[in-house]
Amino acid sequence: MRALTGKMRSLALGLAATASFLAPITAEAMTVQPVVIDLATAGRGMSEVIIVENTFDRPLAVELTMQSLELTEDGVHATGQDTQELAVFPPQAVIQPGERQNFRVQYVGDPVLAKSKHFYVTVSQLPVQTDEGGANIQLLYNFQVLVSVAPGDAKPSITISSAEIGRNAEGQPVPVIVASNSSAAHGYLSRGRLEIVQRSSGGQELFRKELSGPQIQQSLGYGLIGGMQSRRVVLPEPLPSADGTVTVRYTPDS
Secondary structure, X not given: OEEEOOHHHHHHHHHHHOOOOOOOEEOXXXXXXXXXXXXXXXXXXXXXXXXXXXXXXXXXXXXXXXXXXXXXXXXXXXXOOOOOOEEEEOOEEEEOOOOEEEEEEEEOOOOOOOOOXXXXXXXXXXXXXXXXXXXXXXXXXXXXXXXXXXXXXXXXXXXXXXXXXEXXXXXXXXXXXXXEEOXXXXXXXXXXXXXXXXXXXXOOEEEEEEEOXXXXXXXXXXXXXXXXXEEEEEOOOOOOOOXXXXXXXXXXXX
């Protein structure tokens, strides 16, 4: 038996990273939901359920593993280290065609946090032995669920600390912002709206657009801003000119 684990695994990880904020991640063989989980350090909010559905026509073997994340000015980076602060039960399962399996994820780390902590729970499809003769090539998928744990009753406080005109990969002028969170609790840009205004050097308005939470989610992803973090974000909104100034205002959902 051989398994294609290179490009297909990388592709699957890319799908997970850009998946819709609330929608489940879907591949040919399985559906995973939710894709973002917020946990508390105590009480009923310490745990949540990940549901994996086998949409394939044969048994699906999956394994769930954890790794901590580091948040930097440019985004989220996996450490590859399991800090033993999350527990998953069961860690493995074989799901029959058309069936679902619940996996409970629980925070078991320090109940007193200085700021939010973040993890990836990776749902990995495992190779299974089939009764078919000859070489059997299986496409294996990995999906990552973002799990964040906030301290106490803290709420995020996200503002745009700076905005300038930069360029995207295609060379087009776009807004480049620094989103800052003065709270110990993490937040998401996609749980609010952004107002973008560009003016010429003479003060004439050249461009104005408001992005809703779902629009931010669709174009940018979750927009995770960690506790006490500032993050540089390139907004995928081409501007009419590379000259002048741009201002961006963020308003959280009430």
